[in-house]
Amino acid sequence: MNRKLNIFRTSIFGLMLLPGLTFGADVASSPWGSDDEIGRLNLITPESRRAALQNLNPAVTYDLSVEYFIGMPSWQAAGDPHFQIWMTHTPKGTKVDDPLSVGDRQNDRVSYSGSAFSMYAHTGTHIDALNHFGLNGKIWNHFSAAQYLGDRGWQKTGAENIPPIIARGVLLDVPAAKQVDELSPGYRITREDLEKTLVAQDTVIFPGDVVLIRTGRMRHYNDAQRFMENAPGLGMAAARFLAEDKQVLSLGADNLSFEAFPSEDANNYVPVHTYLLAQQGVTIMELVDLEQLARDRVYHFAFIGTPLKLRGADAAPLRPIAIPYADAE
Structure with missing residues (x-):
């Protein structure tokens, strides 16, 4: 481990330990209290932001957002409005x-x-708020739709509560580790895939990191039909590895659905989403453009993402950027 990673090990990231969560078939209670609406984003502190922004090389800054245009990929199958x-x-x-x-x-x-x-709130590069998916009529922290969902959106965990996300970022280029240009259609990323990618990249994930997963699907973004059809995505074991073992702050990927389909759970058509959002308090970013980071093999960087403050919304457009560190990691 080089000098830069040693700095992070002794920084606030190395000291973060997520309070215990209890979960099972139901949503989780927040370890940050009964009024908590942002989950893991509570790990962002002045100290963590300061650590993330040390020793940067802003001469090369990566824009991780996609363009919005008529005919762009969107959730057409679910009947949501196109851009x-x-x-x-x-x-x-x-x-x-x-x-x-x-x-x-x-x-x-x-x-x-x-x-x-x-457009639909989940169009283009965006972040899912914790109310996007829940279980048994409730979302994160046991806020119920019956009590808190009105005609003007959610009164709890709306996108307006998501703070500017400033944290250490990590890219996991899974196709590169598997020595392919992109993952095959419908491929379900496993825990073993992530572990092998960390070794191949000589990469370390610390508690409180933003982790971005490349599938390679973004190569087809301008061809909406090809981009949306049977995309690869994360599996449950990989999600548990990142959320529980690595204690990530937030997760993102370059595909539209984040997780792979068909579902691994016969009783839940989006088990990765409900697990992360409703049981772990982990926000999800989708349609994050990771191609330039992967091309330049930038695996560690300062991540800065500022979503729009859409009151009551279950998602918000996001313009994330990545700034590499001056010391190559």
């Missing part, structure tokens, strides 16, 4: 309509463009 964008003002239309009553002379001089867009 749409349309013009509300154009220079020519403004001259015809004169919506501000300023007259032809000013409308000829001032070229006015305006637009609007609509």
